[in-house]
Amino acid sequence: MSTAPDSGQLMGMLLKLINAKKTIEIGVYTGYSLLLTALSIPHDAMQKDNERSFDFAFVDADKENYLNYHERLLKLVKVGGLIVFDNTLWGGTVAQPEEAVSEDRKESRRSIIEFNNSVSIDQRIEIVLTPLGDGLTICRRIR
Numbered sequence: 001m002s003t004a005p006d007s008g009q010l011m012g013m014l015l016k017l018i019n020a021k022k023t024i025e026i027g028v029y030t031g032y033s034l035l036l037t038a039l040s041i042p043h044d045a046m047q048k049d050n051e052r053s054f055d056f057a058f059v060d061a062d063k064e065n066y067l068n069y070h071e072r073l074l075k076l077v078k079v080g081g082l083i084v085f086d087n088t089l090w091g092g093t094v095a096q097p098e099e100a101v102s103e104d105r106k107e108s109r110r111s112i113i114e115f116n117n118s119v120s121i122d123q124r125i126e127i128v129l130t131p132l133g134d135g136l137t138i139c140r141r142i143r
C-alpha cells in the first residue's frame, strides 16, 4: 500500500523546510512517496554518495528491519537531517493487546513496538510520532 496522502503532504513540507537536496528512500512500491520527494526538492539537487551526506531519508519497507535501517541511515544522514518512518502506528495495533490483533499483523506489530520503544530513548535523535496516515515518525539526527 502506498504512503497516505496526508503523510505525503507533511513529507513534502518537511523537505522544503529543511531545503533537502540529497534524499534516499527504502521501499518504493508505487513510487508515490518517491515522486513527491522528487517534486519537493530542487531540480539541480546533487547526487554524491558518501557517508553523512544525506539530508533526508524515508523508510517504508519491511517492518522487521526498521531498526536495522535506522542504524544504517544514521551513518548516511548528516547531523540536522531527517529520517522518516512510515506505518509506526501499524493500523493502531501498537496500542492494542496482542490477542486482539490478527495473526498476519502480529510479527510486524512486534517489530514496530520494538522500534518505537528504541527510538524513543535514542540519544542520537529527536523524534515526533505524528498520527497522520498510518503513523509517521520523524527522527532528527542531533549527534
Ligand SMILES: C[S@@+](CC[C@H](N)C(=O)[O-])C[C@H]1O[C@@H](n2cnc3c(N)ncnc32)[C@H](O)[C@@H]1O
Binding pocket: 001, 002, 003, 026, 027, 028, 029, 030, 031, 032, 033, 034, 060, 061, 062, 065
Ligand atoms: C508499503 S510499500 C512502499 C510504498 C511507497 N512508500 C509508496 O508510496 O508507494 C513497501 C515496499 O517495500 C519493499 N520492500 C520490502 N522489503 C524490502 C527490503 N528488504 N528491501 C527493500 N525494499 C523492500 C516492497 O517491495 C515494497 O515496494
